[in-house]
Amino acid sequence: MAEDKKVDREKRKFFIRTLQGLGLAALGGSIWSGYVAEAKHDEVVLRPPGAVPEEEFVKKCIKCGMCVEACKNRENNPDETKQTATLRLAAPGDHRPREKGKYIYPKEVPVGTPYFVPREIPCYMCEDIPCVPPCPTGALDPDLVSSVKDGKKVLDINKARMGVAVVDMEHCIAYWGLQCDACYRACPLIDEAIKLELRRNPRTGRHAFLLPVVYPDVCTGCGLCELACVTEKPAIFVLPRHLALGRVGKHYIKGWEKQDEERIKGSQGIQKTITPRSEESPEDYLNTEDLLDE
Amino acid sequence: MNENRNFLYKHRYLIARRIVQVSILLLYIAGNAYGWKILQGNLSSSRLFDVIPLADPYATLQLFAAGTILATDVIVGALIIFAFYSLIGGRAFCSWICPINMVTDFANWLRVKTGLHKDEWQLRISRKTRYWILGLSLILSFVVAAPAFEFISPISMLHRGLIFGMGFGFAAVVAVFLFDLFVTKNGWCGHLCPLGGFYSLVTKPSVIRVKHDADKCTLCMNCKNVCPEKQVLWMIGKESVFVSSGECINCARCIEVCNDDALNFGLRYKPNKEEKENA
Structure with a gap:
């Protein structure tokens, strides 16, 4: 009898300890x-070339910094030190940021992940892309920065x-009519x-605006x-x-592009709702007495 | 002179561990600062001699839990590290590689030296807490779709910080130090750290183990006093067996403090001579 009670007490203790653990785990887990x-998300962070989309990137990046090392130790680094x-x-x-309020700076880059700030140091677009191949997890995917050349995949x-790149037309001095093509020449x-x-330029009547216009389908975002x-x-x-970019939705198809038009193939077309009235033509409906009376 | 040599002998593993810890750290730092190709990356994932991938199996597990398909490099790397510790080294990562070990060992040393350490002053935490945190980290990685422990790990913050720049990461390291100094002896490494918990669970089969010889033991209990995971030394003075718990970090402090040669490193699964003769 006494033995039973002891076992019971042990059981009870174990039970309570487990519940305590669960309680603490729930509390700690929620915090x-x-x-x-919160910390895995930064709206304006810019990633290295070949980075998979941000949501996926946060899952894949193991925070080893090998891309950063490759970038730093590349031969053509302008900083020779x-x-x-x-x-x-x-x-x-x-x-x-080096200068407060002077350019876009990410607030909370997920700790340990690679990023860059163009106004401080932009991406110089090395042709051999030293930062991408070292990535061990596929967070930087070489396939996203490769093209096929002579049947061979090469980094591109x-x-x-x-x-x-986005132009603020109000503060770009070229849009004021001043002569500046710094961005155009840097690109x-x-x-x-x-x-x-x-x-x-209608203001002077005798000068021209030389306006920089970005083509997002070509722009790499190097900065x-x-x-x-x-x-x-x-x-x-x-x-x-x-x-920065919008999205038109799948139902828009560029009829003038062969590839885009392929997407219609196999489509069922628009599903029509058939009612008894559908048998008549629209003209008949518009010419009914009821409508004419009104 | 003799005393000096004795001191060195009495701390031979400690010195070796510090040399290993610091030189690995320096190799990583040189990998970033000078582009040396011996060890590149950091403890989360790296490349040895620019060929062999290495990766933290626990971090890799969290990435999996976050729900993603990983490239082969990191998987191979994680398997190499996993195989090394689980089959050969035991939980040696904690005492021979991990940079936080130097922080917590220092806290521990101060704690004992200054008399801060009184058993009754400790906050008692179960050593099983680390397994709860380990489980929790994997569940949370799945829920928030990001490697949960990698976002708060003071180990990564310190190691990454030393290589790539610390930021406020030092705050986490100071927190661990103060916790170990004032709150609980071996609090972080022995009670809370889920990476230690992970290695504890998987390194049970490892070959390199501390071996106890109960016949030589004089029950001075120096080993138990110095051991950061006391519970693994249950056999002291009782049985001549290997320390088989995965929680042993192979730091060899017990071997150093033993004056009776009752503790030594040994290889498990070594074919026994007598058995051979009988066969």
């Missing part, structure tokens, strides 16, 4: 997950889509990603234009593509 859910480079690994509390930095894909558009911009806070700057 912990709340923090991580190799102490700074485009890519950096986010440290906790790493949200201090022009396919990178780190972000997209590694000059006349493809940024083109100059000529327009008459050389943002660095080159002469205004105090850059009037051309790189934003993550998901922030």
Whole structure:
């Protein structure tokens, strides 16, 4: 009898301990997950070339920094001491721009993940893309920055889509009529990603506007234009593509592009609702007595 | 002179561990600062001699839990590390590699030296807490779709910080130090750290183990006093067996403090001579 009671007490103790553990785990878990859910998200962070979409990137990046090391130690690093480079690994509390309020700076880059700030150091678009192949997890995917050449897959930095440059027409001095083509000349894909558009300047009546226009389908988001911009806070700057670009929806099809038109193939067409009235033609309906009387 | 040599002998493993810890750290730092290709990356994932991938199996597990398909490099790397510790080294990561070990060992040393350590002053935490945190980290990784422990790990923050720049990461390291100094002896490494918990669970079969010789033991209990995971030394003075618990970190402090040669490193599964003769 006494033995039974002892066992019971042991059982009870175990039971209570487990429940205590569960309670603590629930409390700690909610705080912990709340923090991580908040900390894994930065709206304006720019990732290295070949990065998979941000949601997936946070899942895949193991925070080893090998891309950062490759960027820093590449041969053509303009900083010959190799102490700074485009890519950096986010440290906790790493949200201090060199000049406050002078350019877009990410607030809370998920700790330990690579990013860059174009106004400080842009991506120089190395042709051999040293930062992508070292990635062990596929967070930087070589396939996203490769193209097929002579049946062979080769790295192609022009396919990178780190972000997209956006022009603020109000503060771009070229739109005022002043002569400035700093961004246009800085662009590694000059006349493809940024083109100059000529327009008459009605204010003077005798001069031309030379307006920089970004072509988002070509722009890699390297940020050389943002660095080159002469205004105090850059009037051309790189934003993550998901922030800067819209989306038309699948039902728009470019009838003038063969590839896009392929998408209609196999489509059932629009499903019509058939009612007794559908048998009559629309004209009949419009000419009914009821409508004429009104 | 003799005393000096004795001191060195009495701390031979400790010195070796510090040399290993610091030189691995320096190799990583040189990998970033000078582009040396011996060890690149950090403890989360790295490349040895620019060829062999290495990866933290626990971090990799969290990435899996977050719900993603990973490239082969990191999987191979994680398997290599996993195989090394679980089959050969035991939980040696904690005492021979991990940079936080230096922080917590220092806290522990201060705690004992300054007389801060009184058993009754400790906050008692179950050593099983680390397994709860381990489980929780995997569940949370799944829920928030991001490697949960990697976002708060003071180990990564310190190691990454030393290589790539610390930021506010030092705060987490100071927190661990103060916790170990004032709150609980071996609080972080022996009670809370889920990475230690992970290695405890998987390194049970490892070959390199501390071996106890009960016949030589004089029951001075020096070993138990110095051991950061006391519970693994249950056999002291009782049975001549290997320390088989996965929680043993192979730090060899017990071997050093033993004046009776009753503790030594040994290899498990070594074919026994007598058995051979009988066969």
